[in-house]
Amino acid sequence: MKPKRRMPLLPILAAAAAALTSLRAQTVRPNEAGLASVWKLHIAESNDHARVASACEEFRKASPSDPLAWVADGIGAWRWLKAGDTSTATTVFERMAAAPQTDPIGKTAAVMAKRWLTRLDREKVRFALKLMYRKNIEFPPSLEDLRMLPQQFQPPYTDRWGQKWSYRLVEFKHLKGIRGQKYELISASLGASSDLETALAVPYASRIPLKPSRVIGGGAVSEAIEFATTDGTNEKKVLNVGSEADGIRFPYRGASLLVLSDGDHWLVILSGK
Structure with a gap:
């Protein structure tokens, strides 16, 4: 009777570790409070580019698997460009260009990086x-x-x-x-x-003149949001997560914030704003 052939142990362990890492990445809870803090600093500090960019990098280091880290990356890279540090900005944009294309926020981040x-x-x-x-x-x-x-x-x-x-x-x-x-x-x-x-020279997020006005549909996360324009045109736009209208994308909806993008900038809309 021939002895049973044993499977090599190391490849099995490596596959199990990779599967576990992938599962953890899929179950990471977005740090919305952390991104809200970064966004508030960003809109409050018009000229201290290095301070805002450093805060964005700290968010990335603290939450490397968080999909919202792509938002922090985009803000930080833009700030490095404004500060004249094209080398650091390029490094961050290159990272964004390689974002996983498995969700709307990763896809939007990659497009933003390619543009810059x-x-x-x-x-x-x-x-x-x-x-x-x-x-x-x-x-x-x-x-x-x-x-x-x-x-x-x-x-x-x-x-x-x-x-x-x-x-x-x-x-x-x-x-x-x-x-x-x-x-x-x-x-x-x-x-x-x-x-x-x-x-x-374009003011950050100035080309995203939208604010949420009401929810359309049932209670699912994928329900549509109706946005009203804030530029005096009094228009309405209805977007689902992952959809796009007139060059504006809606890649993320969370419990306490929404994220929009015009391709070059992010707009973080905090709950109650």
Whole structure:
């Protein structure tokens, strides 16, 4: 009689540990009180970017598996950009870009990260174009000409969705016939909002003029929320968690707060607000 073949113990233990970790991640209770504190600090501190960004990082460290940590990441990365620390901002956005696509808040965080990372990548292309201009006293007719630059100056040739940049030389409005002195560079995914400086000048969450007015439906968590506009247009928008209307996403509804996003910013609406 042949002896029974034993299964290796280490792979079984590793699989069990992975399953346990996954289960714990799925059952993490969102720290809504902690995010509310971060949000209150964010809207109260208009210029102390480092303080707010550090508070966001502390939230991430204290609750690494909390889905609301993506919200703190987005606020913190934006604050680092405002402070001029593009390196730290990029690190946080890269983390967000890798957010699990298993829930609405992770999907929204990844889109937000790609938008800002695309703008940061566009700055690298602009720098490469500046190098070419210094050499030739004109901008190149095609981005392919940038491949002649040394490797350390090679920029990304696509945005974060893998689409090639839209680049073309343009003339000055009042100086016709002069070419190679001005260009247009945009991401097909972002269009007119491709520029980093312009995007950073937009007041945080100012393009999300909504407040909840009533609940529509039964008592389920997935029931719809009717939002009223706060910009004087007196419009109504009905959103379910995971849905989108006019560029505004509704990725999270909790016991004490709601989270909306316009793609670049989060809006945390606290209970009773």
